[in-house]
Amino acid sequence: MAKITYKHPDGTETVVEVTAPNTVMRGAKLNGVEGIVAQCGGSAQCGTCHVYVDEGNTLPLPEMHEAEDDVLYGTASERRPTSRLSCQLPVSEAIDGLVVHLPPTQT
Amino acid sequence: MRDTGPVVVVGAGHAALETAAALRAAGHSRPVILVGAESEPPYARPPLSKGYLTGRVGTEELWLRPEGFFARQDVTAVLGDPVVEIDRDSDRVRLASGGRIAYGTLVLATGARPRRLSVPGADLDGVFALRSLRDARELRRALGAGGDVLVVGGGFIGLEVASAARGLGLRVTVVEAGPRLMGRAVTGTLSAHLAELHRAEGTRVLLDRELVALRGERGRVRVAELNDGTRLAADVVVVGIGVLPNTGLAAQAGLTTGNGVVVDRWLRTGDRNVYAIGDCARFPTPHAARPVRLESVQNATEQAACVAAALTGTRRPYTAVPWFWTEQCGVRVQMAGLTGQHDREVVAGSPAEGRFTVFCFRAGRLVGAESVNRSADHLITRRLLAAGGAGPAPDDVARPGFDLRRHLSPSA
Ligand SMILES: Cc1cc2nc3c(=O)[nH]c(=O)nc-3n(C[C@H](O)[C@H](O)[C@H](O)COP(=O)(O)OP(=O)(O)OC[C@H]3O[C@@H](n4cnc5c(N)ncnc54)[C@H](O)[C@@H]3O)c2cc1C
C-alpha cells in the first residue's frame, strides 16, 4: 500500500491509497481522479496518462524504458525532465508518499 | 435546443461513460442517466482481445471507473435493461423491462455488434465472436482447453486473438479472404510486416482463402473447410469479420441511418435533442473526404467530450485526429490520421529491425502515419495533423537521418 498525491493544475490535490500490483495510473482511475485519461489502458501507447513527478522526489522509481521515452516525445502537454507515464510506475511500499503533478491537458 | 431535463445516454459502454464523466467534470448539474443492455458496469474492451485472453490483465483491471463512481458523481446507471424504443413525440425511451424514462437530451452510444458468419456450421459450439466481456470470458475458457484455433478474418481483432492464442502455445491458423492482412485499415507495407511477424511466431496465415463450412461432432466444431478444398482441424473458431453499427433504435425513431446513425459536425442527428457518438455514429470530419464511422476508444472518448461540451455551453465541431493502436506479436502498432486516400508512402526507420513508420501523403501533404515501435513518430504526427500545418514533405522523410521531432514547433 502506498499513499499517492495527485496535484491538479488548479492547485487542488487528491490523496489516495493504492495497493500493489496497481500503477500510479490505475490508482487515479480506481479512485476517480480526473485528469488522467489513459486511453490505451496502460500499455505505453497513448501518452494520456502523463504526469510530472514532483521536483523534490527522492523515492525510487523504475528506469524509463525505450517505449516510455518514445511516447513522452509526443504528449499533449510539454515534456519536462520530470515527465513520466503513470502507467509505467508500479505502486509498492517503496513509493509511499509519491507526489505527482497532473499536466494541463492529456489530449 | 433544450437545456433542461435529464441527459439520457443509451448504452453504458465507453462513449456513454465518458459522456457522464465529462458532463460532471464540467460541472453540469442536470440529471444524467445511463441505460445499458449489458449487466456489467462500463469496462474497457481493448484488453479483451489482448492481455485478458492470456491472463496478463485481470477482470478487475477492466472497469473504467471505481465502484462508487456513479453514486459519487450523482449519475444513475440502469444496467441489464436495454432501451427498446425511442418515442420522440413524448421525449421518452422505453426499456425492455417496460419502464419509461423521459429525456431532455438523448445521446445514442449503442456501439456495434459483430458481423455474423453465414456458412453452414456457424452456430456450432466452439465458434466465438468477441465483443463483450461475456464473449471474452467464454473464449478465454475455450482457449484454456487447448487445441487447434482457427481465426476467421485477418483484421484487428482476429490478429490480436491469434497473437494471444499463440502466446498460450496453441496451434493457430488465420484465414483471410482478401489478399492481405488488415486490408481495409493499413498500407501494404504494414500488412506485409504483420504477416511476417505472425508467421515468424508460428501462426499459419492463409490469404485469399475463404471459409465455406464448419463441420462438427456432437454439436461441437471440429473441422473447417476452405474454398480451395483445404480442411483444417478447428476446436475453437474465432470470427473477426467486422462489426455492424447498432442503428436499429435510431432507424425505428425515424432518424437517418446508413452505416451508422448519421450526425452533423456537432454529432447531432436530425433531431436537435438527439446526439449519436462512438462506434454507432457516422460523422463528417476534416480528416476525410466523406463522412466516416470509426471504431476506437479515442473516437468514443473524444466524441463524448464534444457532446458534453455542447451541453455545457462550449459548443465546438468535432475535428479530433483519429488514431488507433493494436498489439500483436509483442509489437506496438499505432496509426494516426486516415490514410485511405493517400498517393505516396515513405518509410522512415528500419522494418528489418522492427522499428519504423510509414508516412502517408496525399498531393504532397501528410495525411497519416503507421508506426511500429516508434511512438514518438505516431504522437507527433497526431499533433501535426491536429495543427493542420503541412508537416514534413515526402522528400524530407526520405532523407537519411530524418527525425520527425524536428518538425514539431513548440506551438504545434
Ligand atoms: C475485443 C475488442 C478489442 C478492441 N481493441 C481496441 C483497441 O486496441 N484500440 C481501440 O482504440 N479500440 C479498440 N476496440 C474498439 C473500442 O472498444 C470501441 O471503439 C469502443 O468501445 C466504442 O465505444 P462505444 O461506447 O461506442 O461502444 P461500446 O463500448 O461497444 O458500448 C456500447 C454499449 O451499448 C450497449 N447497447 C447497445 N444497444 C443498446 C440498447 N438498445 N440499449 C442499451 N444499451 C445498448 C451495448 O450492449 C454496449 O454495452 C476494441 C473492441 C473490441 C470489441
Ligand code: FES
Ligand atoms: S495509459 Fe496509455 S500510455 Fe499510459
